[in-house]
Amino acid sequence: MSEHASKLYPAPEALARAAHVPGMAAYEKLVAEAREDYEGYWSRLARELVSWKKPFTKALDQSNAPFFKWFEDGTLNVSYNCLDKNVEAGLGDKTAIIFEADDGKVTKVSYKALLDKTCQMANALKAQGVKKGDRVVIYMSMSVEGVVAMQACARIGATHSVVFGGFSAQSLRDRIEDARAVMVITADEQLRGGKQLPLKAIVDEAIGLGGCDSIKSVIVYKRTGGNIAWTAGRDQWMHELTAQQSTTCEPEWVSAEHPLFLLYTSGSTGKPKGVQHSTGGYLLMAALTTKWTFDLKPDDIFWCTADIGWVTGHTYIAYGPLALGATEIVFEGVPTYPDAGRFWKMIQDHKVSIFYTAPTAIRSLIKAAESNEAVHPKKYDLSSLRILGSVGEPINPAAWEWYHEHVGGGRCPIVDTFWQTETGGHMITPLPGATPLVPGSCTLPFPGIDAAVVDETGKDVPWGQGGILVVKKPWPSMIRTIWGDPERFKKSYYPADFQGKYYLAGDGAIRDEKTGYFTITGRIDDVLNVSGHRMGTMEIESALVSCTDLVAEAAVVGRPDETTGEAICAFVVLKRPRPTGDEAKAIAKQLRDWVGKEIGPIAKPKDIRFGDNLPKTRSGKIMRRLLRSVAKGEAVTQDTSTLENPAILDQLGQAY
Numbered sequence: 001m002s003e004h005a006s007k008l009y010p011a012p013e014a015l016a017r018a019a020h021v022p023g024m025a026a027y028e029k030l031v032a033e034a035r036e037d038y039e040g041y042w043s044r045l046a047r048e049l050v051s052w053k054k055p056f057t058k059a060l061d062q063s064n065a066p067f068f069k070w071f072e073d074g075t076l077n078v079s080y081n082c083l084d085k086n087v088e089a090g091l092g093d094k095t096a097i098i099f100e101a102d103d104g105k106v107t108k109v110s111y112k113a114l115l116d117k118t119c120q121m122a123n124a125l126k127a128q129g130v131k132k133g134d135r136v137v138i139y140m141s142m143s144v145e146g147v148v149a150m151q152a153c154a155r156i157g158a159t160h161s162v163v164f165g166g167f168s169a170q171s172l173r174d175r176i177e178d179a180r181a182v183m184v185i186t187a188d189e190q191l192r193g194g195k196q197l198p199l200k201a202i203v204d205e206a207i208g209l210g211g212c213d214s215i216k217s218v219i220v221y222k223r224t225g226g227n228i229a230w231t232a233g234r235d236q237w238m239h240e241l242t243a244q245q246s247t248t249c250e251p252e253w254v255s256a257e258h259p260l261f262l263l264y265t266s267g268s269t270g271k272p273k274g275v276q277h278s279t280g281g282y283l284l285m286a287a288l289t290t291k292w293t294f295d296l297k298p299d300d301i302f303w304c305t306a307d308i309g310w311v312t313g314h315t316y317i318a319y320g321p322l323a324l325g326a327t328e329i330v331f332e333g334v335p336t337y338p339d340a341g342r343f344w345k346m347i348q349d350h351k352v353s354i355f356y357t358a359p360t361a362i363r364s365l366i367k368a369a370e371s372n373e374a375v376h377p378k379k380y381d382l383s384s385l386r387i388l389g390s391v392g393e394p395i396n397p398a399a400w401e402w403y404h405e406h407v408g409g410g411r412c413p414i415v416d417t418f419w420q421t422e423t424g425g426h427m428i429t430p431l432p433g434a435t436p437l438v439p440g441s442c443t444l445p446f447p448g449i450d451a452a453v454v455d456e457t458g459k460d461v462p463w464g465q466g467g468i469l470v471v472k473k474p475w476p477s478m479i480r481t482i483w484g485d486p487e488r489f490k491k492s493y494y495p496a497d498f499q500g501k502y503y504l505a506g507d508g509a510i511r512d513e514k515t516g517y518f519t520i521t522g523r524i525d526d527v528l529n530v531s532g533h534r535m536g537t538m539e540i541e542s543a544l545v546s547c548t549d550l551v552a553e554a555a556v557v558g559r560p561d562e563t564t565g566e567a568i569c570a571f572v573v574l575k576r577p578r579p580t581g582d583e584a585k586a587i588a589k590q591l592r593d594w595v596g597k598e599i600g601p602i603a604k605p606k607d608i609r610f611g612d613n614l615p616k617t618r619s620g621k622i623m624r625r626l627l628r629s630v631a632k633g634e635a636v637t638q639d640t641s642t643l644e645n646p647a648i649l650d651q652l653g654q655a656y
C-alpha cells in the first residue's frame, strides 16, 4: 500500500447514497459522457441549470481559438436566473441571505426582497445613465448591498469590476483607469474587527490621483454614518437613489458571451490583468460546481467565507448559491473578532451545513484554539455541518486532519477545490458523495474538465512525475480575454510552448502513481500565494522601486510560512549606505507602509533584507533561486561561482 492509499477517506455512505453525484461510478459516468460527446454534455447541463430567454443552438465555437465562445447565440440574464427564477418557483419567502454584521447583528433577506432591492438598484443605475456594456467598479465591504450591486449590474448588462476593499487608492485608481469605468459603488466606511475603516475616502483619493475621468458618479452605501467628504454632482447616497425607484426592472437579455464581469488579478508582470468572464458559460459553471462540489440541497445553509472582492466571493456568494435558490451566509467581519471562536459560533447559531473557507484561516484558528480552549471548535455545537471546503492554496495534511476531525467531527468530507480567477469555477476537486479523499490532494478533475500534467513540450508526463498543469479542452466558464489586451491573454494562457493548444494554469502539479490524484505543487511563474491571495512579485518590486527617494533596486521572492502559506520577502538596495540595527528597522517599516499605500496591506513584505547590491550573475541577471534559499534561511548550496559579489550573501542574512 502506498502512503496515500493508507490515508484514504471514503465518502460517507449515507451521504453518498443521497448525493447529486452518488459514488465513483456516477462520477465516471459523467466523465465518460463528457469524453464521448463534449459539447452534448455541456449543452445538456446548460439546459438543465440555466434559464435561457432564447435557447442557444451551438455549444462551442472554436473558430477564433483561443478566444473560445460558448452558447453564443443564446440569450439570458444572470440576475433573472438568480432571483426572478426562484421567486417564480415559489421561493420568494425563502431566505436568500443571512447577513451577520461585524457586531453580530443578523439580518435576513428573502429572495423576493433581494429581487426588489436588485431591481431598485438596477433602476437607479439606469437613472444615472449606466448602460449595457458600461463598466462599474464596486469597492465595497461584505454586505447585502455589495451582492445587490453585482446583481443589479448583471440585470442591466453592465460589466462589474469588484475591487477588494483592502486595495489601496493607487490600486483602485489603476483598475478604474484600465476598465474605463463610468461609476464607482462604495460605502462610507467598512466595519471589520470592531474598527471603522475608510472606503469612500479611498475612492476620493483614487479619483484625485487622476486618470479617472471616465467616472461620472460615485454611489455611496451608508454603513457607519462616519464623516466623509462629498463632491456635489458626482456623489450620491445609495438609499436616496434607490428609494424612489420601482421594484420591477425588466432584465436586459444579453448574449451568453456578454462580459458579466472583470476581475483584476496578479500575473507575472507588474500590471494586474483584468480577467474577463462571460455570462452564460460562467453562470452554468457557478451553478453546476456549487451543486455538485458542495452537494447543495434545498435545506442547506451554505457559508463561503470569502470576500466578494475575490473570485471565490463572485462564484460562491454572489452567483452560484443564488442560482440554485440556496440560503447563504454573508459575513461582514473577521474570523478573530470578538474572538477566534467566531466562525464556530456562527456555524452553531445559523446551523450552517456547508462551510467553505481557506487554509490560512484554518491554520490561524488552529493556533488560536491550541492556546485558548474557549475558542476550540469542540466548545461549539457543529453537528449541523455536512460538508467542508477548502480553497485558494494548498491545504497541508496536518491542517486538513484537524479541520476534518475538530470542525467536521470526523464525518464531513472536505472538498479541496483547486481553481483560479481565470477558471471561473472549480477545476480539480473531490465530489463529496463520490471521491475518496486524500489529505493534501485536490483529487480528480470536475467532470468535463480535461486537466493534465505535461512537460515543457506539452507531452503528458507519467503519473508520479511532476510537471506543468494544463487544461486541454476549453470549458464554459473560462477566462475570455484580458480586458483590453488580447495579446497578453494569448501569451499568458495559450503560449506557443504548447502550440497555443492548452490552457496554462501557471501551477505545477503531480499525479499520484496509483490513483492519478492531482496534488498542486505551487506556482511556476512569479506569482506568490499569501494567505490565499495572489500577488505578483513584479508588482511588489515596482511598488518598492517607485519609492524613488529611497530605493535603488528591489527583488521579491516568496518563502514558506506556517500560517500564510507563503510570505513575501523583499531584498532591497537603497540609494544610501546599507542600514543596520534600528535604522534598518525604521526604513523597513517605512517601506512596508509604502507598499501598503501603493498596493494594499496584503502586499506588505514580511521580511525586508538590505544589501549593498543584489546577487547577480556576471551577465547581470538577479539570482532569484539563490534569493529564495536566503529567504528560507537555508544554507546556500547553489553554485555561486557566477555570482559577481559573493560577500553580499552575508549582508542579506539579516531580515528586518
Ligand code: PRX
Binding pocket: 265, 311, 312, 390, 391, 392, 393, 394, 395, 416, 417, 418, 419, 420, 421, 422, 442, 505, 506, 507, 520, 522, 523, 529, 532, 533, 534
Ligand atoms: O496556485 C493556485 C492556488 O491559487 C491560485 C489561484 O489564485 P486566485 O486566482 O486568486 O484564485 C483563488 C481562489 C480560487 C492557483 O493558481 N490555489 C487555488 N486553489 C488551490 C490552490 N492551490 C492548491 N490547492 C488549491 N485547492
